[in-house]
Amino acid sequence: MQHRGELAIHEYLRKVSEGRSSMSKKTIKQIAKDVEESLTRQFSSKNKKSFDIRMSNVGRPSCQLWFEKNHPEKALPKPNTFIMNMLIGDIVEAIFKGLLTEAKVDYKNSEKVTLDIGDNSVSGTYDLIIDGAVDDIKSASDWSYKYKFESFDSLAEGDSFGYIGQLTGYALASDSKIGGWWVVNKTNGNFKYVPATNVNVEKELSKIKDNIKRVDNKELVRCFSPEPEYFRGKPTGNNILSKNCTFCDFRQACWETLETLPAKMSKAKEPKMVHYVNIKKEKNI
Numbered sequence: 001m002q003h004r005g006e007l008a009i010h011e012y013l014r015k016v017s018e019g020r021s022s023m024s025k026k027t028i029k030q031i032a033k034d035v036e037e038s039l040t041r042q043f044s045s046k047n048k049k050s051f052d053i054r055m056s057n058v059g060r061p062s063c064q065l066w067f068e069k070n071h072p073e074k075a076l077p078k079p080n081t082f083i084m085n086m087l088i089g090d091i092v093e094a095i096f097k098g099l100l101t102e103a104k105v106d107y108k109n110s111e112k113v114t115l116d117i118g119d120n121s122v123s124g125t126y127d128l129i130i131d132g133a134v135d136d137i138k139s140a141s142d143w144s145y146k147y148k149f150e151s152f153d154s155l156a157e158g159d160s161f162g163y164i165g166q167l168t169g170y171a172l173a174s175d176s177k178i179g180g181w182w183v184v185n186k187t188n189g190n191f192k193y194v195p196a197t198n199v200n201v202e203k204e205l206s207k208i209k210d211n212i213k214r215v216d217n218k219e220l221v222r223c224f225s226p227e228p229e230y231f232r233g234k235p236t237g238n239n240i241l242s243k244n245c246t247f248c249d250f251r252q253a254c255w256e257t258l259e260t261l262p263a264k265m266s267k268a269k270e271p272k273m274v275h276y277v278n279i280k281k282e283k284n285i
């Protein structure tokens with residue numbers, strides 16, 4: 001069942017394409033203001049912040065957070081174009097909120113909130129609240145749009161970016177219901193609403209508490225183990241990086257024997273690249 005906001009935006013866009021509607025100057029100015037703030041923030045020389053547990057990272061694997069706090073210098077360098085990716089996300093959010101406004105979908109705009117957990121607190125700014133439920137707006141690649149955000153269950157299978165914990169934290173801190181994700185396909189502009197069904201709030205809150213504790217550990221505790229590689233349904237005897245570690249900036253520091261090579265068993269002219277880990281030579285396994 002589609003979210004009422006989806007139906008409203010599609011109806012608004014249909015009217016615009018037929019020449020029966022337009023976008024108000026007020027909304028255009030608000031979008032421009034939001035984009036200007038994003039440009040200022042992303043290109044600021046003070047943009048690099050010191051480590052802090054916050055809503056945007058609290059749901060990520062604890063081993064990644066441990067590195068961010070204790071050994072940030074071991075992160076793989078981000079490409080120069082990374083800032084463009086961040087800008088695209090901000091621009092998509094600004095435009096999408098404008099579409100909601102023009103489609104007459106009432107929402108509460110971004111607000112900074114804080115979740116108190118014992119002697120600690122976690123703060124962040126949620127995207128929006130509709131009908132009492134907090135939602136997040138995500139821009140996604142074509143692959144992520146189709147597969148990662150196919151449903152809540154598909155997202156939960158490999159939530160290495162901690163989106164579920166992030167949304168849960170926002171809901172608890174704002175005393176709201178858990179809504180879901182407005183996902184925009186960066187490739188073609190398609191969008192959909194993915195409701196966060198079946199969220200185990202106690203489990204997510206426990207994970208947040210554990211993450212806060214584990215970043216202070218003296219030693220690294222890995223979150224995931226390498227997985228056996230299969231070729232045509234049979235194990236090759238090689239081990240590969242867990243899919244949960246694929247986008248981690250600290251994967252090389254965490255697994256010193258990590259090598260990215262063409263698939264060893266593939267006979268293709270251009271075999272896919274695979275992250276191999278030599279368990280026998282790894283320390284602390």
